[in-house]
Amino acid sequence: MTGLAADRRTFLKGLGVLGAAALVPGCATSTPSGSGASAATGELALQSSLSSEQTKAALAKMIDAYNKTGGKVKVNTVAVEIYRTQLPTYLASANPPDVYTWYAGSVANSYAKKDLLLDVSSVWDTMKNYPQAMQNLSTSDSGQKIFVPTNYYWWGVYYRKSNFAKWGVKPPTTWAEFLQVCETIQSKGIPPIGIGTGGTPWVASAWFDYLNIRINGAPFHRRLLAGEERFDDPKVKAVFSKWQEVLPYFDPKGKSIPFQEATSVLLAGRSGMFLIGAFVADSAPKDAADDIDFFQFPIIDPEVPVAEEAPIDGYFASKRAKDPEAVKKFLTWVATAEAQELYVRNSTGTVIPANPDGKSADTPLVRKGKAMVESAKELTQFFNRDSSDALQPTADAALIKFMDKPDQVDQILKDWQAAAGKVFKA
Amino acid sequence: MSPLILAFVFIPFAIEAVWVFWPALQGFWLSLTDWDGLSAPTFVGLGNFHDMFSDPIFKTALKNTAIWLVLFGGLSVIGGFGMALLLQKERRGVGIYRAALFTPVVFSLVVTALIWRVFYQPDGLVDSVLRGVGLGDFIRPWLADPDTALYAVILPALWRQIGYVMVLYLAGLKAVDPALYEAARVDGASAWQRTLYVTIPQLKGVNSVVLSVIVIDSLRSFDIVWSMTRGGPYHSSELLSTYMYSTAFQSTQLGYASAIAVVIFILALAVILGYLIRAFREET
Numbered sequence: 001m002t003g004l005a006a007d008r009r010t011f012l013k014g015l016g017v018l019g020a021a022a023l024v025p026g027c028a029t030s031t032p033s034g035s036g037a038s039a040a041t042g043e044l045a046l047q048s049s050l051s052s053e054q055t056k057a058a059l060a061k062m063i064d065a066y067n068k069t070g071g072k073v074k075v076n077t078v079a080v081e082i083y084r085t086q087l088p089t090y091l092a093s094a095n096p097p098d099v100y101t102w103y104a105g106s107v108a109n110s111y112a113k114k115d116l117l118l119d120v121s122s123v124w125d126t127m128k129n130y131p132q133a134m135q136n137l138s139t140s141d142s143g144q145k146i147f148v149p150t151n152y153y154w155w156g157v158y159y160r161k162s163n164f165a166k167w168g169v170k171p172p173t174t175w176a177e178f179l180q181v182c183e184t185i186q187s188k189g190i191p192p193i194g195i196g197t198g199g200t201p202w203v204a205s206a207w208f209d210y211l212n213i214r215i216n217g218a219p220f221h222r223r224l225l226a227g228e229e230r231f232d233d234p235k236v237k238a239v240f241s242k243w244q245e246v247l248p249y250f251d252p253k254g255k256s257i258p259f260q261e262a263t264s265v266l267l268a269g270r271s272g273m274f275l276i277g278a279f280v281a282d283s284a285p286k287d288a289a290d291d292i293d294f295f296q297f298p299i300i301d302p303e304v305p306v307a308e309e310a311p312i313d314g315y316f317a318s319k320r321a322k323d324p325e326a327v328k329k330f331l332t333w334v335a336t337a338e339a340q341e342l343y344v345r346n347s348t349g350t351v352i353p354a355n356p357d358g359k360s361a362d363t364p365l366v367r368k369g370k371a372m373v374e375s376a377k378e379l380t381q382f383f384n385r386d387s388s389d390a391l392q393p394t395a396d397a398a399l400i401k402f403m404d405k406p407d408q409v410d411q412i413l414k415d416w417q418a419a420a421g422k423v424f425k426a
Numbered sequence: 427m428s429p430l431i432l433a434f435v436f437i438p439f440a441i442e443a444v445w446v447f448w449p450a451l452q453g454f455w456l457s458l459t460d461w462d463g464l465s466a467p468t469f470v471g472l473g474n475f476h477d478m479f480s481d482p483i484f485k486t487a488l489k490n491t492a493i494w495l496v497l498f499g500g501l502s503v504i505g506g507f508g509m510a511l512l513l514q515k516e517r518r519g520v521g522i523y524r525a526a527l528f529t530p531v532v533f534s535l536v537v538t539a540l541i542w543r544v545f546y547q548p549d550g551l552v553d554s555v556l557r558g559v560g561l562g563d564f565i566r567p568w569l570a571d572p573d574t575a576l577y578a579v580i581l582p583a584l585w586r587q588i589g590y591v592m593v594l595y596l597a598g599l600k601a602v603d604p605a606l607y608e609a610a611r612v613d614g615a616s617a618w619q620r621t622l623y624v625t626i627p628q629l630k631g632v633n634s635v636v637l638s639v640i641v642i643d644s645l646r647s648f649d650i651v652w653s654m655t656r657g658g659p660y661h662s663s664e665l666l667s668t669y670m671y672s673t674a675f676q677s678t679q680l681g682y683a684s685a686i687a688v689v690i691f692i693l694a695l696a697v698i699l700g701y702l703i704r705a706f707r708e709e710t
Contacts, residue, residue, distance in 0.1 A: 114464050114465060116464070199656065252567075253548040256569060392676070396658070397661055398660075422679070
């Protein structure tokens with residue numbers, strides 16, 4: 001599903017992951033025993049979902065550096081799609097791994113509610129310079145700090161500068177300008193808005209997220225995703241009415257191709273713009289890399305405080321970690337600018353250290369992304385990260401159906417509310 | 427009884443008990459509960475089964491599973507049997523054809539899915555062929571159109587299953603006593619009559635194997651659907667197996683998912699038992 005860019009960065013690998021995910025059901029039901037940590041040796045077991053080549057290597061370098069300072073951390077890497085389905089089992093097992101890579105916000109909070117996560121408030125005493133938004137996303141409902149953010153990326157509408165110049169359009173800032181740009185690109189015979197929902201329907205959620213935070217604002221969006229508002233609310237319908245204005249500009253082939261291919265379509269100039277995460281730039285060939293730029297999702301209602309989607313990755317730890325002090329020592333270290341720079345430097349080019357003192361890659365694209373996120377009044381992460389992986393499939397069904405049959409919006413929203421209601425009840 | 431025989435019976439039984447029977451029984455128990463995989467399960471009686479009646483996705487999945495059973499099962503039997511009849515005679519080059527038909531069985535279904543995804547992609551092989559023969563108007567987003575997605579997935583599943591069923595029937599045909607054909611020919615039976623009155627009755631044993639294989643394969647079909655459409659777009663190609671998986675591991679409603687698993691189990695048992703009982707009756 002959605003979210004973690006790491007594995008999305010490597011093209012085609014995702015297809016392998018699909019395959020691997022298909023093998024899961026057989027083993028998932030039979031063995032609830034933990035993926036064994038070494039209790040006796042005093043080693044910390046770090047369960048990692050950073051399975052793409054680059055992120056895995058970057059983590060290995062970071063852990064090497066930590067172990068040289070006298071730490072003892074052993075990494076166990078699991079393909080992210082399997083990790084996603086197995087994480088509850090890891091945490092609930094009799095002998096859980098100590099530390100986990102995962103997401104900030106409601107995902108972490110849902111485990112904290114079940115009393116599975118270690119209180120890391122003391123680690124946060126060393127993290128006073130972190131922005132308020134990250135603090136909020138790392139705090140559980142009961143007020144404990146349960147998460148340590150290490151890096152984030154951003155979403156935006158990506159395009160090729162050379163193509164925009166060729167078509168004679170400028171990056172829009174308002175909805176009216178955006179519609180105008182779409183109109184112009186379409187008149188050149190190019191589908192203005194690229195998308196790739198074939199096999200990766202979750203990318204459609206970016207459109208829902210952004211339209212909702214632009215029209216109804218981030219607080220409403222969060223309440224909606226927490227089950228405190230209803231999907232058949234007129235405010236949600238307003239989101240879809242706005243969406244309908246741009247639906248004719250979507251690439252009709254978008255529903256048959258996965259988002260990775262939609263990226264190639266954009267790079268090849270066969271679509272105009274693409275609302276996607278910064279990882280899109282990692283996949284570009286060298287000659288195209290400098291040509292890729294993005295603009296902030298257009299402002300629709302200037303009264304609504306500007307929010308941006310910035311998915312935050314980091315670590316949490318098991319409540320039943322064998323050596324909580326060692327865990328906290330490790331987490332204190334990963335919160336430092338030094339550790340995060342080490343990771344970011346060796347990882348893909350577009351992740352930004354969570355520590356404001358950490359230096360990111362010095363490219364115009366990353367500088368622009370960082371500035372956009374830092375100037376935002378509110379941060380959201382992404383649909384599944386702001387709700388749960390359980391709610392994501394309900395969004396996938398509703399949004400893909402809407403893009404196919406926009407005239408059935410009322411029924412779609414009713415069905416969505418019914419499906420979401422079941423998830424919240426569960 | 428010798429201790430060796432006892433060992434041969436009890437050791438596998440003990441292993442089965444731990445790895446098969448116990449989890450299966452647990453599945454039945456879980457189907458009567460609400461469970462998120464983390465907290466303790468709460469007993470809800472037949473609540474999960476009751477919920478199925480008002481669950482539109484479950485109904486779609488059940489309907490699609492029935493379509494799958496009929497189309498995938500029926501066509502693979504007809505296709506496999508037809509191919510076996512065509513290719514049973516030893517003549518030059520027949521081995522190549524048999525091998526060609528059996529090759530898809532060797533591929534993992536996930537690989538098959540990848541190959542067919544490429545066929546189906548916009549402007550891919552399927553679209554070019556249709557355009558080539560002047561049927562360009564029929565082109566659709568095959569896997570993304572709710573009206574075609576299910577059938578677009580059945581096709582690659584069949585592509586594989588036909589080769590498998592063919593091999594089963596080829597083995598069966600080899601076992602038919604040639605003297606029977608000889609006798610039929612002497613009595614003046616046509617080729618069609620020989621097939622109908624000699625070959626088919628002689629294949630009764632193989633038929634029950636094929637039927638069990640087909641029913642079990644249909645009901646557990648999961649990998650090909652999951653890797654091609656994940657049951658989408660918006661649940662239009664959902665099978666009971668894919669719906670079970672997504673409720674269990676995406677929505678983490680493990681109680682409800684177990685209830686779906688129980689339904690799948692009962693369906694498989696009903697079809698196979700029904701056939702076996704009839705087969706036994708005919709024999710006695």
